[in-house]
Amino acid sequence: MNRFLSHATNRIDAKGRVSVPSAFRAVLSEAGVREVYCFQDFVFPAISVGGPELLERFEKQMAAEDPFSDAANQMSLLVHGGGVFLKLDSEGRLMVTDFIRDFTGISTEVTFVGRGDHFQLWEPQAFARAQAEAREGRKQRGLRPG
Template structure:
């Protein structure tokens, strides 16, 4: 079973803050929750830290535990551990998907990114992001064109993976 998130999806948000999690994302959440079994609702972690100004990041339980382990491996009392504990561990919310495959975000988290009637989900491999669609378009619209600036018309971005391995 795939344990990575892939794709992008637009969904509606109802007045209670419920939004349907894309079906392919649900399967990843189930696979990434060690306590999930048929008939139970998988849990996930929503990260809303101050460093995330425009979006929320959602992790499987297993993926977030890896992050947590990395933070806890830092020396006690170090600035890095203190900062990461506050912004990652302190500003995260463990929640579950309801029986209908929906996520209910508290008003505080919805207000943080300005969610109202529509939500945009986009995969990021080990997590997915939640955006207000218009904000995503405004913030991210220039990222790919900027990255492609100066590249040949037939540039294949997969070549960047080869450079990462070197």
């Protein structure tokens, strides 16, 4: 399978590391990704993670605008200033830095959430709430899967 699906919660160890679920790692390695690009999501209190093409997509979007415009400036502040390349250790773990903790509220556990072409890091409770809200929103609009 070539996309990120499902979610799972893993523990952060004493050194501040957490294992990326093997299903996600498989998708990454199949895509030949060695360093992952992580950025503070624009909408949710979550870190979005994917291959370098994620960043390139943003940069292309910025390049299309006037580089001195407000919009491009603000976007760079988020995409460059709020993004970073991380690499996994030999066991497929990543360091949960302050960069991640401060933005997500993560402290002892991380919920990995598949989002198709990328995945996200959530504080478990926050994810449960956001998912419940999303479900509620869908119900009210009377939408059905499929």
